[in-house]
Amino acid sequence: xxxxxxxxxxxxxxxxxxxxxxxxxxxxxxxxxxxxxxxxxxxxxxxxxxxxxxxxxxxxxxxxxxxxxxxxxxxxxxxxxxxxxxxxxxxxxxxxxxxxxxxxxxxxxxxxxxxxxxxxxx
Numbered sequence: 001x002x003x004x005x006x007x008x009x010x011x012x013x014x015x016x017x018x019x020x021x022x023x024x025x026x027x028x029x030x031x032x033x034x035x036x037x038x039x040x041x042x043x044x045x046x047x048x049x050x051x052x053x054x055x056x057x058x059x060x061x062x063x064x065x066x067x068x069x070x071x072x073x074x075x076x077x078x079x080x081x082x083x084x085x086x087x088x089x090x091x092x093x094x095x096x097x098x099x100x101x102x103x104x105x106x107x108x109x110x111x112x113x114x115x116x117x118x119x120x121x122x
Contacts, residue, residue: 005059005066007065013040016036028074037050038062
């Protein structure tokens, strides 16, 4: 079995707990607290138990933390489905919604959300 990857030395357990206290991302907070256990002399198994993960995940977190610091423990944004509207279309839609309908043109006095299941059945 190889030696454990050491954590960077510009932080300590107290620093990570302080960062976790002010962090708004629950996943990043859990990761910071798990690494704080290691800084405080706990085993990787204790850190894994604290984070509710396996030892391999702790290793991955250590690598991410060493490479990018606390920001490395944030999740990367998901790609997701690309937007159907470009920026110009999005701005135009926002203006239309904020302006509100013209009753004589749009045949309504206010905008309302109609479930897609009702639209498809028309």
